[in-house]
Amino acid sequence: MQSALINGKKLCCSMLLKNCFRPLSAASGKLTNVEINDKTGVAVLTMNRLPVNGLNLDLLRDLLQSIQEIEKNKCRGLILTSASNTIFSAGLDITEMYKPDQERLKQFWNALQDVWLALYGSAVPTAAAINGHSPAGGCLLASSCEYRVMLPKYTIGLNETQLGIVAPKWFMSTFRNVLPRRIAEQALVQGKMFTSDEALKVGLVDELVASKEEALIKCEKFFASFSKTDPIARYLTKKQLRYNDMKELQDEKVQDVENFVSFVNQPTVQKSLGFYLESLKKKAK
Numbered sequence: 001m002q003s004a005l006i007n008g009k010k011l012c013c014s015m016l017l018k019n020c021f022r023p024l025s026a027a028s029g030k031l032t033n034v035e036i037n038d039k040t041g042v043a044v045l046t047m048n049r050l051p052v053n054g055l056n057l058d059l060l061r062d063l064l065q066s067i068q069e070i071e072k073n074k075c076r077g078l079i080l081t082s083a084s085n086t087i088f089s090a091g092l093d094i095t096e097m098y099k100p101d102q103e104r105l106k107q108f109w110n111a112l113q114d115v116w117l118a119l120y121g122s123a124v125p126t127a128a129a130i131n132g133h134s135p136a137g138g139c140l141l142a143s144s145c146e147y148r149v150m151l152p153k154y155t156i157g158l159n160e161t162q163l164g165i166v167a168p169k170w171f172m173s174t175f176r177n178v179l180p181r182r183i184a185e186q187a188l189v190q191g192k193m194f195t196s197d198e199a200l201k202v203g204l205v206d207e208l209v210a211s212k213e214e215a216l217i218k219c220e221k222f223f224a225s226f227s228k229t230d231p232i233a234r235y236l237t238k239k240q241l242r243y244n245d246m247k248e249l250q251d252e253k254v255q256d257v258e259n260f261v262s263f264v265n266q267p268t269v270q271k272s273l274g275f276y277l278e279s280l281k282k283k284a285k
């Protein structure tokens with residue numbers, strides 16, 4: 001009975017996908033794609049830098065432009081997802097940090113700050129359809145949304161300490177906004193990657209579903225739960241709750257870039273990043 005119901009919705013969704021979605025052309029950069037459901041007003045923002053949606057400067061710039069266009073168009077919701085079948089996002093593109101061009105390195109971190117501020121503080125309700133692995137920066141993006149639906153058998157978490165990196169304060173605040181403090185602390189110090197089941201258990205994600213289509217439906221349902229809520233009151237409440245986290249970064253934006261640049265340029269950090277990149281490449285062979 002339940003699967004019949006789900007199948008019914010699936011059919012509905014694929015019909016919607018075919019009939020109701022129009023691209024938001026201004027927001028569809030090379031590495032992101034935005035489609036708006038004309039019936040519901042919900043925008044699906046898809047990261048499309050395959051194979052792993054590594055967050056490099058170009059993807060971050062496209063993401064920012066897309067989020068801003070979705071806000072401008074007063075969409076009823078923003079669903080963040082991936083064009084890959086197995087990876088939501090591999091997090092920051094490590095090649096941006098390894099032997100970096102110094103000016104680009106600053107722009108890169110600045111772009112990440114801006115994407116986080118735009119997504120975390122978005123006036124439009126946000127949800128992530130996590131259709132693949134979501135380590136580090138991928139987890140940051142998903143956790144910045146208000147609701148998360150994940151597919152089974154993937155992993156998600158802030159694994160920075162496993163890489164010998166300290167996650168910046170605003171990564172940690174984002175995590176703490178989602179998880180109980182003690183669980184957030186334990187996970188952050190361990191650099192824990194949660195399986196989908198574990199993520200559901202601790203509340204890092206809100207629902208598990210079997211397919212991306214179902215994930216999109218669940219995210220739409222989350223937005224529909226605001227149908228009787230005043231949108232301005234909704235946004236102002238969210239803004240108040242997230243104000244301190246955002247203000248902290250806004251006040252320290254320049255210092256935060258400097259900290260990042262100086263951290264990344266340390267010879268020991270460069271060495272670790274080099275080894276890590278090599279290990280990823282070896283694994284791929």
Ligand SMILES: CC/C=C\C/C=C\CCC/C=C/CC(=O)SCCNC(=O)CCNC(=O)[C@H](O)C(C)(C)COP(=O)(O)OP(=O)(O)OC[C@H]1O[C@@H](n2cnc3c(N)ncnc32)[C@H](O)[C@@H]1OP(=O)(O)O
Nearest residue numbers: 054090091092093094133135136137259260263280281284
């Ligand atoms: C005091 C402190 C002050 C300031 C601190 C400041 C800064 C520090 C904070 C920095 C924050 C960093 C957060 C991050 O996001 S770091 C990135 C962390 N990401 C990861 O650890 C993920 C690594 N990747 C994987 O685990 C797997 O690739 C993944 C599970 C995502 C996919 O596995 P799959 O088997 O499907 O693919 P692979 O064969 O592994 O990969 C395919 C190719 O993609 C390359 N790759 C993968 N991930 C990355 C990446 N993050 N960056 C760059 N390149 C990546 C991989 O090497 C393969 O490449 P090729 O061999 O095909 O060339």
